[in-house]
Amino acid sequence: MKHQKKYLCWLLSLIVVLSISACSFGGSNQETIRVSEVTRSIFYAPFYAAISQGFFEEEGIDLELTTTWGGDNTMTSLLSGGADVALVGAETSIYVYAQQATDPAINFAQLTQTDGTFLVSREKLDSFTWEDLKGSTFLGQRKGGMPQMVGEHVLRLNDINPHQDLNLIQNIDFGNIPSAFASGTGDFVQLFEPQATLFENEGIGHIVASFGTESGTVPYTVFMAKQSYINEEEEKLIAFTRALTKGQQWVDEQPVEVVAEAIVDFFEDTDVELVAQVVDRYKSQGSYATSPLVQPEAWENLQLIMDESGELPLQVQYSDLVNTSIAETVLD
CATH class of the missing domain: 3.40.190.10 (Periplasmic binding protein-like II)
Structure with a gap:
């Protein structure tokens, strides 16, 4: 009996931990996509808006979102199979590619298009x-x-x-x-x-x-997936990107106060007025991408910035690490 109580306590603690680190948005009859985000930030407002407004559910996506806190953790989660999609800086895909990865991380949709x-x-x-x-x-x-x-x-x-x-x-x-x-x-x-x-x-x-x-514009935060996952699950990623695009357009069209109310629940202990101030600042300077398509000139600007700082391991062609077909299908 004592052992059974200990087991039940351990099980309840595990459930609490898992509920804190990961959230699921959707229904049981939908396709699951596991997303690891590098941090939780108002910078990512269009993504959270797409969740809160039910756009992923509309596209048949059951979204499992985990915050992995840091680029290294996020990429480890993606590359090890712990996540299907990573929300992280595009530069990480270059670092992985430079290590001669056999299954590279491919950028298929952008979320933010400037530094934050x-x-x-x-x-x-x-x-x-x-x-x-x-x-x-x-x-x-x-x-x-x-x-x-x-x-x-x-x-x-x-x-x-x-x-x-x-x-x-x-x-x-x-x-x-x-x-x-x-x-x-x-x-x-x-x-x-x-x-x-x-x-x-x-x-x-x-x-x-x-x-x-x-x-200027850079693919500062993007959604990426392994090439193998894109090959196998392209239709799921098209549905994912369509939901994201709805969120991007919704944020672009709505007043900042409405956007703030829609996403404030993602930020514990943050006043909705402060969220609105930040959304307004990012919207007014064009930080939120209104299209999921990563542009070639933004990709080149990213590599220029990395190169100037001595952090670019090698020049990578846009077509090698950016998948445009998914975003183009959504935008057609």
Whole structure:
């Protein structure tokens, strides 16, 4: 009896853990697609809107969503068969391809088409210019990560050598960067939302520029699947992409307050007003892709940014790692 109670307690704990790490959206008679997302972010609003508005259910997709927290974990989940689809930065597909993968990860639909970070100043600046960064202490993102690569690219575009013209700090863990700035480290910091807007609301810092606007279009966050899965389940991925496209168009057409209400349940302890502020900022600068099709020029811009930072292992042709047929079928 004692052993049985212990087993029941263990089983209940396991159920709780699994319910926290993974969510299922859909019905029992639908086709299942397991998705691993690299993080949970308002940056991904069109995807969550497609879920909340029932677009995946309409397309016969039972979506199992797991947040895997980090690019390495997300790609491990995809490549090991723990997920069918990964939502992650397109640069990861290049890293996998460079390792001569026999079953490479192929990008088939984009979600965001710009960088999602902002430059936050400690002091309120009435007329900011990039020249203001020279000689300052700049709290950047982790070396080798896409945000840092974009950050350095934008600095170079504005005639700033990131390693000579300012005191660049990039040895702080991603999760600790906001608290480091709030505690007094740095004159400027590169932050994701909603932290950038939250700091501005609280008077901790002031948003003075957008790295997404400055760097141009890139396939910043995409849905990818292994080539073998695309070969075997193309129709499922077409249905998936059709649902995603409905979400993209819905977000593009709806007022930010409506979008915020639709996705706020995906973000515990985040006020709907803050969600609306962030959605508005991303919508106004065109960060949310309104089409799932990855464009060739965006792919080339991605590789340029990686190359400038010394992180591009090899040049990869657009056609080698981007599947256009799925998105084109949906858009026809």
